[in-house]
Amino acid sequence: MNTLSEADDNATCMTMCPEAEIRFRESRCLIHPLESSDQTASTSSSKSRRADHSRMVKVYSRPAAGRDDVNPSQLRPFPVLKRTVSYLLRLANESTASWTLVYEFVADRLRAIRQDMIIQRMNPLHTLELLEAMIPFYFIAEYRCESRHCPGYDRKLHSTQLEECLCRWKEVFLLIGSSSDISLCYLLRNADKTETYQDYTEWKTQLPPRLRSVVGDAIQALKMNNFCRFLRIVGRLPTAALRCSAWHHISTNRLAGLTSVSTAFKSPTVKIEVDVIMRWLAFDAEDDATCCLNELGFRVNNGTVNFHQKWQEPKPDLHLFHWKRCDKLLDLNADHLFSE
Template sequence: MVKQYSRSAAGKEKLSPTELRPFAVLMDTVAYLLRVVSEYDSREAWPDVYEFVSDRLRAVRQDMVVENLDAEKSILLLESMIPFYAEAEYRCELTRCPTYDRKLHATQLEECFCRWRQFVDFSERKNERIMASYLLHNADKRWVVVQLIAWKEHFCKNNYTFIQDVILSLRMNNFVRFFRLISQQDDSLLRLTTTRYFATMRLLALKACAVAYRCRDIPLPDAFLEEHLHMKHSALLCCLRALGCEVTDGKAYTFGVTLSNDVDLCASEWIFADFIP
């Protein structure tokens, strides 16, 4: 039973018990919705698929809350949804999906993680991938290192080191190390969770290089930037133009240029990475 999300409103009757779906049906619904995503994978179908699936997953969470499901059942549902939201965020931003609302999507992903976090400490079963995704999603928060240490026993050595290194590279604005770590990560969920930081890290990198190479007739090291920021040449030049750099014959110069502070970091050029299919 796939049910449309229905917002609560004043004067509207509460959901009838007959309309609520039991846990087994909710799990089947989520599995069906995820199959829809994989089966209708074309760029043309994506806007309709995203709108349909995100709305129906929201309805699943609504039933989950109204029924007051226990921790184990709630965690299973939420851990099934979170990868969809991580992938959809990157895909929608990259394709400028017309049915995508950035604020609403961020709210829904945050809701999934927050509800999951409320329950996870009460569950004996731990999902290492989702725990890692949660920490990477919050890698820019001050408390995340403390939480990583608290959960250390639940991570294999490689994942623990990876999360720690990503957090440190973000804190230190070390763009070379950051993109090297992400590009070498095999888990698609962990790669996708970190895409929210790509634009900011690239902006910091380009500004730093623009200042360092502010000399007459000295172009920016485009090959270096393309390699370490994992950007195509055309995308790199587009971002440099947005910053206000002078581009001549495929080379960017910053001598005598005042860098712009009004840059659209949501543009696909800032977000795309060659190591994410």
């Protein structure tokens, strides 16, 4: 990575997609539907698609022996990368194409942007600006893909790419600092880790003042298994990126909550209404709460549950979406989620 004073002058491609790549992909009918002209964008056959060069964005490709990855004409300088990130996020907000198509395209092209940044050893100021622009996409897209059963979504790959962005962001943040909300997103995402509260304490003077104490309270609530307070705080966070960065903990928070409730109300004469549990643990639907209770061995009858005796061995699978669904809590209905 370059020093603060060095310019990123080893990249000369001034378009979102290098000319050589445009020619190569056109000759081999490798035009993505979102790169097609209006007349052919919906055409199913890739052979009949005509490229709109203004929409074409460099694809991610793995480094290979013998390939000239450091050719300046194939690398985009910071102003072009910044413009490309803005274009991709605008596309994610405004495209009427299927979410699967949009997600696959944007995720791949953002990965190519990070590749260009690494190859040309972009300076920290520019690196920070680009990463802070793209990281919210990964937080929000994670929930959207999980909730919509997106065919092109690979949970492990997406998580790896998000962690890669966060690790690189932290490296630059510790070097030059930042007052953006991404520092809060980082802390919320890692709220269950031992070192997170230490990070929070050390970074306190750099964190956005309006939310500094709120995020600290959320971290403490999660660590103390104060599940109701944690969920209330998450629901009050002002941006989708912040709320989605905390979503990572919803399933474990609900498991801890149901475990605590089942212990506190373990009596043969006490019944708890499922509606109450839904309110405590921010469930959207009674079916989701019922599925979670059933997996813990508790039977729901007529909208109530008795925790005195389990009817089966607990088999919670926190990867199942009924543990994680919280559309109302995250509130992802805004028009410009990726550019708040």
